Amino acid sequence: MPELVQEVAPRELTMAQAINEALAEEMRRDPSVFIIGEDVAEAGTPFKVLKGLVEEFGPERVIDSPISEAGITGLGVGAAMTGLRPVVDLMFGDFVTLAMDQMVNQAAKIHYMSGGKLKAPMVIRTTLGATRRSAAQHSQSLHAWFSHVPGLKVALPATPYDAKGLLKTAIRDDNPVVFFEDKLMYQKKGPVPAEEYTLPFGVADVKREGSDITLVATSSMVYVALEAAELLARDGLSAEVVDLRTTFPLDKETLIESAKKTGRALVIDEGYERYGVTAELASVIAEGAFYHLDAPVKRMGAMDVPIPFSPVLEDLTVATSAGVAAAAKALCGRA
Amino acid sequence: MPELVQEVAPRELTMAQAINEALAEEMRRDPSVFIIGEDVAEAGTPFKVLKGLVEEFGPERVIDSPISEAGITGLGVGAAMTGLRPVVDLMFGDFVTLAMDQMVNQAAKIHYMSGGKLKAPMVIRTTLGATRRSAAQHSQSLHAWFSHVPGLKVALPATPYDAKGLLKTAIRDDNPVVFFEDKLMYQKKGPVPAEEYTLPFGVADVKREGSDITLVATSSMVYVALEAAELLARDGLSAEVVDLRTTFPLDKETLIESAKKTGRALVIDEGYERYGVTAELASVIAEGAFYHLDAPVKRMGAMDVPIPFSPVLEDLTVATSAGVAAAAKALCGRA
Amino acid sequence: MADSEVKLSVADAAGLTEVGLEQWLHMYEQMARIRAFEEQVNQLYLSAKMPGLAHLYIGQEAVAVGVCEALTRNDYITSTHRGHGHCIAKGASTDRMFAELLGRAAGYCRGKGGSMHIADQETGNLGANAIVGGSAGIATGAAFTSKRLGEGRVAVCFFGEGALGQGLLYEVMNMASLWKLPVLYVCENNLYNEYTRYEETTAGTLGGRAQAFNMHAERVNGQDIRQVYTAANRLVGRARGGNGPAFLQCDTYRFMGHHVGDIDRTYYRTKDEERTWREERDPLPLLKTWLLGQGQADQSMIDQIEREIRDEIAAAVQFALDAPYPDAHEVTQHVYA
Amino acid sequence: MADSEVKLSVADAAGLTEVGLEQWLHMYEQMARIRAFEEQVNQLYLSAKMPGLAHLYIGQEAVAVGVCEALTRNDYITSTHRGHGHCIAKGASTDRMFAELLGRAAGYCRGKGGSMHIADQETGNLGANAIVGGSAGIATGAAFTSKRLGEGRVAVCFFGEGALGQGLLYEVMNMASLWKLPVLYVCENNLYNEYTRYEETTAGTLGGRAQAFNMHAERVNGQDIRQVYTAANRLVGRARGGNGPAFLQCDTYRFMGHHVGDIDRTYYRTKDEERTWREERDPLPLLKTWLLGQGQADQSMIDQIEREIRDEIAAAVQFALDAPYPDAHEVTQHVYA
Numbered sequence A, B: 001m002p003e004l005v006q007e008v009a010p011r012e013l014t015m016a017q018a019i020n021e022a023l024a025e026e027m028r029r030d031p032s033v034f035i036i037g038e039d040v041a042e043a044g045t046p047f048k049v050l051k052g053l054v055e056e057f058g059p060e061r062v063i064d065s066p067i068s069e070a071g072i073t074g075l076g077v078g079a080a081m082t083g084l085r086p087v088v089d090l091m092f093g094d095f096v097t098l099a100m101d102q103m104v105n106q107a108a109k110i111h112y113m114s115g116g117k118l119k120a121p122m123v124i125r126t127t128l129g130a131t132r133r134s135a136a137q138h139s140q141s142l143h144a145w146f147s148h149v150p151g152l153k154v155a156l157p158a159t160p161y162d163a164k165g166l167l168k169t170a171i172r173d174d175n176p177v178v179f180f181e182d183k184l185m186y187q188k189k190g191p192v193p194a195e196e197y198t199l200p201f202g203v204a205d206v207k208r209e210g211s212d213i214t215l216v217a218t219s220s221m222v223y224v225a226l227e228a229a230e231l232l233a234r235d236g237l238s239a240e241v242v243d244l245r246t247t248f249p250l251d252k253e254t255l256i257e258s259a260k261k262t263g264r265a266l267v268i269d270e271g272y273e274r275y276g277v278t279a280e281l282a283s284v285i286a287e288g289a290f291y292h293l294d295a296p297v298k299r300m301g302a303m304d305v306p307i308p309f310s311p312v313l314e315d316l317t318v319a320t321s322a323g324v325a326a327a328a329k330a331l332c333g334r335a
Numbered sequence C, D: 001m002a003d004s005e006v007k008l009s010v011a012d013a014a015g016l017t018e019v020g021l022e023q024w025l026h027m028y029e030q031m032a033r034i035r036a037f038e039e040q041v042n043q044l045y046l047s048a049k050m051p052g053l054a055h056l057y058i059g060q061e062a063v064a065v066g067v068c069e070a071l072t073r074n075d076y077i078t079s080t081h082r083g084h085g086h087c088i089a090k091g092a093s094t095d096r097m098f099a100e101l102l103g104r105a106a107g108y109c110r111g112k113g114g115s116m117h118i119a120d121q122e123t124g125n126l127g128a129n130a131i132v133g134g135s136a137g138i139a140t141g142a143a144f145t146s147k148r149l150g151e152g153r154v155a156v157c158f159f160g161e162g163a164l165g166q167g168l169l170y171e172v173m174n175m176a177s178l179w180k181l182p183v184l185y186v187c188e189n190n191l192y193n194e195y196t197r198y199e200e201t202t203a204g205t206l207g208g209r210a211q212a213f214n215m216h217a218e219r220v221n222g223q224d225i226r227q228v229y230t231a232a233n234r235l236v237g238r239a240r241g242g243n244g245p246a247f248l249q250c251d252t253y254r255f256m257g258h259h260v261g262d263i264d265r266t267y268y269r270t271k272d273e274e275r276t277w278r279e280e281r282d283p284l285p286l287l288k289t290w291l292l293g294q295g296q297a298d299q300s301m302i303d304q305i306e307r308e309i310r311d312e313i314a315a316a317v318q319f320a321l322d323a324p325y326p327d328a329h330e331v332t333q334h335v336y337a
């Protein structure tokens, strides 16, 4: 989080406002930026994140599309290759399934396949996160897939500050960036300076310092980790919380150094655990901090089940602060 | 590999023949099995794997489709839900990008979403593997994606024997199974008994026993590992080669026990390394064999680049036996 | 006709399939059941008793009921995020539906599916689908099975006009037409894709999309169940007889929001428009008026139906509210068959 | 006309766009260049000098050349797995193309793309694509850029009739029509999707697929470059003038196999059929005969063109064979811009 040297109370924005502001600023700065997606204009998306943008930038730059995820992504690739900077809105992260060819076979590869001559500078904004009672096709966190694909970058901010800074970076990046927003965090508030700033990709953020165990977390799970750290503090355990911010580029160094320091690491992510983001992070730490680890690296992804509708079941599928704290305690030999 | 107690020389089939035979046997056994895909009938696919099937089973059960990967997969899901057992042919593994919604949001979830009432018993046969000079959109090994998804099973056989046994199991399985065949192994020969057999999912196969290091490999990389084991043997190192056979269900026990025994493990896969199958395998081993490992688990996936056309570049992207042997030696402190 | 000119001439019954009073009353009852169910769902939402959201079918009842009335229990349907109406019309019972919407173990999917994934194998409902257009392949595949096994079943694929934005529809319509599969694509044009007017997202006509594949296409006033039923009956019979798929556009309107939380709608459609549809094109009064006007039915029959449904819905929702949640261990059940 | 009735009446020049001799000869030259290039590619394959496979354009030359002749260098094209013809027609040079096919650093994509991914930004070629239909979004997006920036450029999307199996085509044709994007969808109907006759995979007509989106569609004899050019010229002008996209079906035939390795083809098409097309519908002799018959050109002009091309191709392939492979370090270059 930013170290605010001002004396005045920092400006607070919700995550939705921060994202909106990032888009508005970039659209003002660069006329080649435009937004395309379903119900993005007057409706401002079902999450209301884009509210007001069509009024400022007009329907030529904030475009309501047919319900054609592959089509709008493909159109975005072509527009990006010819000089524009599209921000394609895929309402729910689950709908990326419809646009995979355009994202993975087209956007991600064109720079390489053309020997560096063409490029596709575009952002695909989408969502992740469960516990919204939206059931199996509207709740997934599929960022592991894109993290796997050379040519793509993947950001998943946890705070309004990070969201704004990373989204501005994403828009300016010359590569396709998949930008994951947690649906349930849109109303979360946090300090966001009024001045212009961007945040670099590939730099994890230590959201809390600690010495006994490292909790590596992404997106929504950063809060779970921070709460778990509070719980652990009550038990006299000092947890360091590292927010990844981008799964690729991956800040291996920060992860490994933190794990070396604490000797223990637990990685937490809202994607399915199996073959998911936690696997990469755990194996990077296990390899990089091998000689410093006092316990195996532990992973906590979402349960490997399609996400159930019933609240009593759904809540079981995602890591909780109590669960993380318990696992961390066990790792520290305090079970 | 099967322990053949017969005295006669075992029957040898190519991988293509073994797959063809598995399909023919299952189609004879069960009239609900049918094949749909592009150029699967008279052409028998561009790889000629399905040769002769349309002649035996007719165009009603071996169906040439339009070039509609999403459509045929979706049709397959519906057919599976209503009593048939489709085998959907997606010619190149790269084309799964077009069918992800049907595979991941529909087929994989219907059993769970319906509370166990509906099911989608189907096989999606597709390919993986590079070094065929087919460039970035015809060379990927994307099995990590499906391994990540609850509700799917994923098989990737390395020998004709395994291919036949696993494919028959896949067809009989009541769940959607994604079945990956290495394009370059179709002509590889191996013993396949004439008698009926099936192979269980979730059982890794120790293709070679050893004591100094465990090489875990999948599909094409099993041969790379076996060759590397030969090279290592010349240097007095005894490598155990474990062929995963299915990434899910995952035979954690065999991996972990082998790593515990040898104290060292190297995992090799043809998918992109980053956030790929090697990450899961490495972290499972690192966690499960933590107190027995003498060195960090090392991963060798494909290079994290879109697959280049030029042979001189393409060959650099995939693990080779020499590379594996060198890495294994280094792990054993013999660099 | 222009897309918004959906008028109903109650007097004109020419060309309608003749059915007995009992069947008309059954259709009325089914529409009333959907209406009452959905009003109750809205109440559950407003009183914070229902988890998540739901997309109400109010206003569109004549489509689901008119089409399903032309089907047998054995026939298949696939449905959408706005699927309660299809589910009821195909024969599901409202108690287990409410239980599903409330995430209870007694629900059709043991609470695991919820509003957007209700399925009921017993009545041939292969499931609602939260992916717009996502069930088009499934319906086509079900028709494929029927044809392959010679079962004589027909599959109906319900979808909103917005689903024609999805490429999948075209892929499967091509195959259905090529292979003469017994499938009926029922496009419910309620004029909006969420919060966007469909003309803004739709070039050409809706039916033209099917005709391009040499598929027979028809268009009816979706508020007049007599027309819907007549057309569906003919097209289902056609499909069952081996004459291939068809596309049926039903012009309709959702009276409520896109989902229960969509309260302020004036930024995308006028109150006037809503009023016109509600007051002049409500499928229930339209059928009732016709039945009464014809002297076929009398008011007491209608009253009785409505009374019974009120009681049924009250009992059904109570059943659901009292029903237990699934056990925690169920979370890992049914991932694999 | 029936799909296979592609006849050419050499005498009939009514309605053709009038162009000067020089331009006709340029078109002939471009077709001859493609033909010679592809024959050389086949040789490279047969002599095992080319890695992988290639899909030859022989027989279809009039389509790429006729269409690209109606474009300026600034206009965009997207291409397919069968893309050499488009690339040459848009102005690429054959030496760097051979180099690409041989995986050399001097290739248009430094050897990283190969036959199926040749792109040449300089001539507006946004790339061949190995995903059937995969470039339809890209072409539409390029047209979007042109319109948004008021550049007046037109984008041409080349694809085979098999690509109409892909849902993406429909998604983007809808948007192109809605937003009047300056894009021309050129469907090359060569009668086969790989090894399957297109009628087996195609319900209805090809052009009807575009008309469903209210898009203007035309159909021409793709072996007669005069017709292709005339139609393309008109449709490109129309698009450039802000009158929206169009669909142009060109009936054509690939004389060789699906790819260089597809030698025995009798199981999917007859030798007779191949002979008829080769002998009666070869676009090069057809144009030549017409030019000579008209007295516009004489044989020596044609001979000179062919001689020059023979020399050019020989030099170009030699250039490529002599060119170095990319350095090993290039393997990790260009993953990110």
Ligand SMILES: Cc1ncc(C[n+]2csc(CCOP(=O)(O)OP(=O)(O)O)c2C)c(N)n1
Pocket: A038, A067, A069, A091, A095, A098, C081, C082, C130, C131, C132, C133, C159, C160, C161, C162, C163, C164, C190, C192, C193, C194, C258
């Ligand atoms: C593939 C996909 N894209 C977007 C959505 C979000 N969404 C849900 S309903 C809807 C509008 C659907 O419109 P229509 O098909 O006309 O059905 P209606 O809601 O009018 O019944 C959208 C865009 C979705 N569920 N699936």
Ligand SMILES: Cc1ncc(C[n+]2csc(CCOP(=O)(O)OP(=O)(O)O)c2C)c(N)n1
Pocket: B038, B067, B069, B091, B095, B098, D081, D082, D130, D131, D132, D133, D159, D160, D161, D162, D163, D164, D190, D192, D193, D194, D258
């Ligand atoms: C999405 C996709 N599916 C399948 C293939 C394999 N494939 C390559 S070319 C081809 C046939 C294409 O037919 P058509 O579009 O008519 O082009 P043509 O080869 O006749 O020029 C197929 C099926 C592919 N490359 N991409």
Ligand SMILES: [Mg+2]
Pocket: C160, C161, C162, C188, C189, C190, C191, C192, C193, C194
């Ligand atoms: Mg609608």
Ligand SMILES: [Mg+2]
Pocket: D160, D161, D162, D188, D189, D190, D191, D192, D193, D194
């Ligand atoms: Mg073709």
